[in-house]
Amino acid sequence: MESRVLEIKDFSMYYGDTKAVDNISMDVYKNKVTAIMGPSGCGKTTLLRSINRMHELVADTRTTGEIRLYDTEIHSISPIVLRRKIGMVFQRPNPFPTMSIYDNVIAGYKLNGIRLKRADRDIIVEDSLKKAALWEEVKDKLHRKGTFLSGGQQQRLCVARALAMKPEILLLDEPTSALDPKATTKIESLIEELKIYVTMVLVTHNMSQAARVSDYTAFLFLGELVEYGQTQKMFTTPEDKRTEEYLTGKFG
Amino acid sequence: MKSDTVFKYVLHLIAVIILALLSLIFITLFVNSLPSIKSLGLKFFISTRWNPVKGEFGALPFLVGTLITSFLALIISTPFSLSIAVFLSEYFKRGALSSVIRSGVELLSGIPSVIYGFWGLFVLVPVIRNLELKLHVPPYGVGIFTASLLLAIMIIPYSASIIREVMKLVPADLKEAAYSLGATRFEVLKGVVIPYSKSGITAGLILALGRALGETMAVTMVIGNANVLPTSIFAPSNTMASIIANEFSEAVDSIYLSSLVELGLLLIVVSAAINIISRWVIKRTSKV
Numbered sequence: 001m002e003s004r005v006l007e008i009k010d011f012s013m014y015y016g017d018t019k020a021v022d023n024i025s026m027d028v029y030k031n032k033v034t035a036i037m038g039p040s041g042c043g044k045t046t047l048l049r050s051i052n053r054m055h056e057l058v059a060d061t062r063t064t065g066e067i068r069l070y071d072t073e074i075h076s077i078s079p080i081v082l083r084r085k086i087g088m089v090f091q092r093p094n095p096f097p098t099m100s101i102y103d104n105v106i107a108g109y110k111l112n113g114i115r116l117k118r119a120d121r122d123i124i125v126e127d128s129l130k131k132a133a134l135w136e137e138v139k140d141k142l143h144r145k146g147t148f149l150s151g152g153q154q155q156r157l158c159v160a161r162a163l164a165m166k167p168e169i170l171l172l173d174e175p176t177s178a179l180d181p182k183a184t185t186k187i188e189s190l191i192e193e194l195k196i197y198v199t200m201v202l203v204t205h206n207m208s209q210a211a212r213v214s215d216y217t218a219f220l221f222l223g224e225l226v227e228y229g230q231t232q233k234m235f236t237t238p239e240d241k242r243t244e245e246y247l248t249g250k251f252g
Numbered sequence: 253m254k255s256d257t258v259f260k261y262v263l264h265l266i267a268v269i270i271l272a273l274l275s276l277i278f279i280t281l282f283v284n285s286l287p288s289i290k291s292l293g294l295k296f297f298i299s300t301r302w303n304p305v306k307g308e309f310g311a312l313p314f315l316v317g318t319l320i321t322s323f324l325a326l327i328i329s330t331p332f333s334l335s336i337a338v339f340l341s342e343y344f345k346r347g348a349l350s351s352v353i354r355s356g357v358e359l360l361s362g363i364p365s366v367i368y369g370f371w372g373l374f375v376l377v378p379v380i381r382n383l384e385l386k387l388h389v390p391p392y393g394v395g396i397f398t399a400s401l402l403l404a405i406m407i408i409p410y411s412a413s414i415i416r417e418v419m420k421l422v423p424a425d426l427k428e429a430a431y432s433l434g435a436t437r438f439e440v441l442k443g444v445v446i447p448y449s450k451s452g453i454t455a456g457l458i459l460a461l462g463r464a465l466g467e468t469m470a471v472t473m474v475i476g477n478a479n480v481l482p483t484s485i486f487a488p489s490n491t492m493a494s495i496i497a498n499e500f501s502e503a504v505d506s507i508y509l510s511s512l513v514e515l516g517l518l519l520i521v522v523s524a525a526i527n528i529i530s531r532w533v534i535k536r537t538s539k540v
Contacts, residue, residue: 083432088429090432098448107443
């Protein structure tokens with residue numbers, strides 16, 4: 001039996017009067033990669049952003065239903081606290097251009113005004129960069145700006161930045177969509193390696209990526225959860241006809 | 253000829269005309285200040301005495317007056333411009349309140365400076381006089397501090413609107429990254445928005461400073477027109493622009509007139525120098 005980290009229950013989300021996510025229930029399991037796939041506009045990114053309440057930055061949104069992190073309903077705690085527990089990596093690499101590589105990794109602490117001893121900071125930075133498989137490439141230039149790194153390196157820096165906060169869950173919003181194939185492969189193998197440290201939810205429009213890296217897959221269509229289950233099973237014997245049609249390229 | 257080529261030549265021509273105008277202004281000022289440059293030399297810049305009757309023309313009091321009033325105005329206006337910009341670009345981007353404030357601030361820049369001068373005389377001067385009485389300094393009312401306060405109000409719209417524009421240019425994904433790490437709105441502002449728009453903020457403030465340096469009418473009306481080196485920030489003084497405006501019509505002999513023109517030349521040089529220095533500063537700080 002898998003241990004459950006996140007429980008999404010009867011969750012809907014509206015932009016104004018438009019329903020973007022329609023009554024979704026699914027569980028996310030510890031130290032597994034859960035992929036959310038589906039055609040553009042199916043609500044997969046919206047669902048992902050609801051998990052760390054980033055959707056609240058957009059005006060005029062409304063949600064119903066529940067999302068529980070362990071036993072805590074996420075809307076019952078402050079989004080500030082929630083977001084420290086649920087990290088996020090975005091579509092385009094977005095390291096802070098005004099900060100050095102070192103400061104980027106530690107940015108979560110700096111922004112939140114958490115003071116750490118120099119030695120503790122050094123440990124967090126080294127540990128996070130090692131987990132993000134970037135340490136060897138940047139260890140001699142930690143105090144240079146992060147913007148001269150390649151796109152793939154920048155994205156791994158963003159992974160390190162999120163990992164530095166020691167989150168329970170890491171949300172990945174199409175993390176390879178702005179990267180070349182080589183950098184994509186690197187990020188994908190990184191996701192595999194990170195499973196031992198953190199639970200991940202990955203949004204992707206690329207179904208072969210979902211097949212390669214995820215343990216569980218959710219297929220969303222028009223805001224609805226069509227099918228959810230173990231990746232291997234879904235890709236070989238999908239239960240729903242729409243899933244089968246999507247996987248065989250009939251639409252999407 | 254292709255219309256593209258014609259267009260290119262027209263653009264070149266316009267650019268050349270602008271440059272020519274600038275050089276001609278400079279040359280005119282230079283030629284007309286030659287009599288004063290020749291007869292006064294360096295004394296013009298280091299002498300603190302300005303007494304046209306005795307033929308003494310020292311520009312130092314006005315140079316000092318200009319720099320003090322302008323920088324004081326910059327210091328007073330900066331917190332307000334920054335707050336207005338932050339308010340309009342981060343906290344209230346849309347809605348009635350936001351557009352009222354935005355157009356209010358823009359309207360401030362459209363008020364003729366003589367009106368500011370009137371308002372300064374009738375409202376600001378009595379207030380400052382009361383303040384001076386409480387502080388036990390000579391209660392002139394008019395003076396450097398009054399002029400700086402008035403200038404500060406006048407330059408807020410310029411820096412506020414530029415700073416607002418540069419803050420709006422901060423990429424949304426950088427702000428989102430900070431939010432996703434658990435930052436509050438204030439922490440995002442402090443840790444991401446302000447560092448990212450630092451050079452733009454500097455540019456906005458410098459532009460405002462440039463306005464303050466050359467502002468004439470309102471300053472002339474409230475600064476007290478004393479041709480001596482100021483002894484305190486409440487003392488009456490004169491700026492380069494205000495003494496030109498004040499005495500140009502009564503300058504009858506050629507050295508008098510010529511030294512006023514030389515003051516104008518000095519004002520241009522000072523403004524240009526501050527502009528060049530600040531450009532250099534912006535370039536240094538914006539290297540990412």
